[in-house]
Amino acid sequence: MTRSIGASKDFVRESDSADHVHIVLEGWAYRYKLTRDGRRQIVALLIPGDTANPDTILLKSRGYGLRTLTPVKVLSMPRERLLVLAEKHPGIAKTIAWLAMIDSATLSQLAVCLGRRSAKQRIAHLLCELSERLRSGDDTFEMPLTQEVIADTLGLTSVHVNRTLQLLRSEGLIEPGKRVMTITDADALCRLGDFDPDYLHDPRAGSTGSDAAMGFEQSNSGLRAS
Amino acid sequence: MTRSIGASKDFVRESDSADHVHIVLEGWAYRYKLTRDGRRQIVALLIPGDTANPDTILLKSRGYGLRTLTPVKVLSMPRERLLVLAEKHPGIAKTIAWLAMIDSATLSQLAVCLGRRSAKQRIAHLLCELSERLRSGDDTFEMPLTQEVIADTLGLTSVHVNRTLQLLRSEGLIEPGKRVMTITDADALCRLGDFDPDYLHDPRAGSTGSDAAMGFEQSNSGLRAS
DNA sequence: CGGTTCGTTGAGGCCCATCAATCTATGTGG
């Protein structure tokens, strides 16, 4: 059920049949889409704990690929088993829906970045988001992202990412290292990137006084069951 | 439970408490997000049948607003009632999850447009998508979209949208009219926009031979119940 | 030690934003 995969490996291709849901347990990966002319847009960066393809549970989407950045350990579950579980346990069904909704919210944020922010702002926003999601506590965190990966995430070119990173460094906001990023001025970076740290913390709305909601399990990790 | 709203009205603001789910029954609307400096990114165009805020069911997202384009009739349901229904009826729970996943898929497409396509391609893609979603059959359809709305959807300015529309017209691909759009050369437009008509037709994956899946209701409209 | 990936730097140019003005259509009130 769990699988170890090397770095830089496509473990789901666009053409694959979408019959398994994958959860990243260790390492980094990403979800991406390709245009006909070969350009790439990374649609989600996946860190430990993330569900790589939440929509596979109900959709024959097949519209994207999944690729590892580092060596990765994934938990893979057959879609149909999840469907059985979801039917029997409302808590699991709810968790699945919740994952999809988190995905939507994250993608909306990405759309704002891609559509309405400058390169500087996009990078600032991405770094704030990663720092937040990794909960590094420290302002320094491992970031195994190639400049080209950053570019394909933010709709830029690697050349321009390079120059923009240097710009941010020269302004004292960040200090990039090898596979490591240090945020020197978190406040300024958040302001620049128009980053709202709350949008990730969306607690489940279910627990606000509704009897119905109380019937659901409150665990955040309904999919971790073997 | 159903409400009629005039044109160009915010019926949900970013700051509103997110306690109702809205389904568009008639008219056009959109979901949008604002940046701190006042720029706007439209994150979803809503046509009759669309759920305006599927994520509200489980998330206290509140990160976007909803605004009408034309006079609109919406069906609004309290979030908590949907939670109760979802718990009792797996089919409804599944429909809710399904809506969220469709939303993700659509947003992924948008991200590709915003990140990796030229203005010409973005507009071509949008028009192909609208034509498909409206199932107009005909190549002419009502399209109550301001050039500024198109711009805010595609991450452009209205000025550039104007010029690009003229360009597409001069190339014989489209024929814009007042509140109406005619697609003159659908094949060329799809090719230009790299449009895949299948990505919208995602049938539910549940019905492919799984006993578990068969247990779910197959209706596409689990939310239309009063 | 040669190959490969990734980062870095430079020159040049285009796509699209910005600013601003004009024009049209629509509607509104007197």
Next chain:
DNA sequence: CCACATAGATTGATGGGCCTCAACGAACCG
């Protein structure tokens, strides 16, 4: 019915952010 206001479409001029092409350096690895 006309004067006026407003929203949206159109057009021009200008500039800049980012892309493209290209070359080189640096780190890593078998």
